[in-house]
Amino acid sequence: MDNTNSMMERLDEFLLDVQKPSRYIGGETGSVVKDKSKVDIRFAFCFPDTYEIGMSHLGMKILYGLKNAVPNYWCERVFMPLPDMEEQMRARDIPLYALESLDPIKDFDFIGFTLQYEMSYTNVLEMLDLAGVPVLASEREGLAPIVMAGGPCVCNPEPLVDFFDLFAIGEGEEMNLELMRLMEVCKKEGTTRQEFLRRAAQIEGIYVPSLYDVDYNEDGTVKSITAKDGAPAKVRKRIIKDFDKVYAPDNFVVPFTQIVHDRAVVEVLRGCIRGCRFCQAGFIYRPYREKQKDTILAQTKALCENTGYDEVSLSSLSTGDYKDIVGLLSELTDYTTGEKINLSLPSLRIDRFSDEVLKKITDVRKSGLTFAPEGGTQRIRDVINKNVTEKNVMDSVRIAFEGGYTNIKLYFMMGLPTETMEDVEGVYELAKAVIEEFYATPNHAKGRPGVAVSLSTFIPKPFTPFEFEPQLDEAGVKERQAHLKSINNDRKIVISWSKYDLSLIEAVLARGDRRTSKAIYAAWKKGCKLDGWDEHFKFDKWKEAFEECGLDMAFYANRRRSYEEVAPWSHIDMLVSREFLIEENKRAHAGVTTPNCREKCSNCGVAKCVGGEICRAIR
């Protein structure tokens, strides 16, 4: 505890001068503090964004609980300090520390990041630097700390290879413990860092980038990726076969200050049966697996009782797809209503939004409603395989209006493959139809209806059928925005869109290759960090960085990639086959939809990899 106390004293000198200091001191209920003398392996779990965002993330809570359940392993939390805090830390030579022990993370065995979105990449560099750990993997010496990353973004780890010693591809529950066990062995044997990495590469799902060579063609595309030192030619993602039995936390660290999702969260299913062609999560988290009703109920109870939260939300990519959703909600609401707990259901698909479901969630408390038709016309919705019709949308909003709602938020994407101005106008037409539906609903609530239309720029992502597609360029985006603006004469419809510059960088980083690592480094050197925040995002610095590295952003973002091109991520196996993605891409261009996994197997390749029994259980 000596260090904890002396660090506390140093923090006391200035913490009152920073915003919301309780984010930086730990000590919350549910946080795990161990006796250092009895701990063999220490893991700094880093979320490269603010405390409020990171603390809302379920994956972190799962891995935190799981690792700390092993007596001689200690996992602690680390978040990105905001500029006011960082400035103080740098001025006082306080290295980035973990919230439980307040110990500097540079002395830990692992520094592990979860990468949830591309715009957090520069935060990783900033955090490593603030920790006093060399930002470049090639400059690190000694066995520890091993700097690693997991999370959805690492399905294309290539833009990050300069910074990480290894990546954990796929579901982390088993892999993380296996790595920690390996570290225990290597520490005892006193092996080198290289030896640890060589052995780690033998663990299924672990990708050690230094064990792969990449060659390029003259046109700048990847020619080949070659494994060495016994590393596998293809790194196959890990999945949890028995999802119902996998570790789930029965307690959370309950923060002192309000966070983004300040509630209990229970995971009900993993993967998604839908196959919306733009959605990376829909492919990389396959196969689809559900937890048993009893398991979900028991986990909900335990979590609510242990945390004291009066709100619980069911988490998944599409909760409405749970096979017996009505039965599940009935059992859950029996418990939550009795305990005066508010049950919330994010991620409900429009076509699964039934009267019964709405009744269950509005029994306790009313919140705003968001629907995501994604595309404005049936044609474009067929292209993206979002199997939702205008009738589905109208049925849902009618139920909502009957249920007392007046305001609806509609979420769309702009710049989808094959999109025409007609599809863009369709967005407005759909919003207008929702307003008309309000007045056509006999028992609608009093008040004026409102539709908030939110448009984001489509970003092609790896391991989706759209990984071959160009991103719409700036001129195209501006033209569509101007057109939508000019046709909207209804003040009940408010249209907003995301910033183009930001989606361009996101597109570049999503499908970048090893050379983009250099540009990320250069951008960070120029002061880029907290890129996800409008007020901190510096597009001109990013542009300069790419120019200085001799890299063309359009090459990564706006170019159509052929089916034959070797993708920078082609040595990563997310179980979904490339043949399937190509087939789906062709179907998209032909405007043909694909049935969901429950209706018919689309032969994505996952069933073959996992033996088929998991997929068969879907139906």
Place this chain on the structure above:
Amino acid sequence: MPSVNTRAFFSKMGRAKYISHLDLSSVIIRAMKRTKLPIWQTEGYNPRTYVTFMLPLSLGQEGEHEAMDFRMLEDVPAGEIRDRLNAALPADIRVTEVTVPKDKNTDITAARYRIESSADPEKLRALCEKEQINIEKRTKKGSTIVDLKQLMTDVELDGNVLRVTFPAGTTFNINPSLLFEAYAAEYGEKVKRLRIIRTNIYSGNREFE
């Protein structure tokens, strides 16, 4: 429903000093929920556990004897309420005593503080011994000049530790950090380390009960 007014005295030390007054209430309410004690909730559409705090503590200050009130729906022994709350609270918030309230929060007149600081003890002594210690006190309504000398009582200075009593309560409250603002103004140097601990609260010339 009949309910029993209940008062808990608690300490809020260490890391808990960074929990703001606003956040403290949700920290306590969630802890109460975890205890499963029969604590009264407001009625209505969004029922809420009802807790009131006697005297807000400034962010960054610690308290050894803070008070909060709530209502029990059943008669649970005081010791059991204390123990169950302590099992559910963060380590740096400890309930020391559970009683039946005698005084109202409007009865609070003063609070005593123990202040450990890096201020030069001689300079601090000289400041405390001045005829007048005028300093600007800012409130939501504006600012006034107060003479701390007239307001501070029972001053004990022992090395780096100052013990002092200031007026406190719902109508007129003096934050002891004002004394160190006066120090900074007097000597042109900010006190780097300042640990302010509220050790007791008073109702007239006796302890608040």
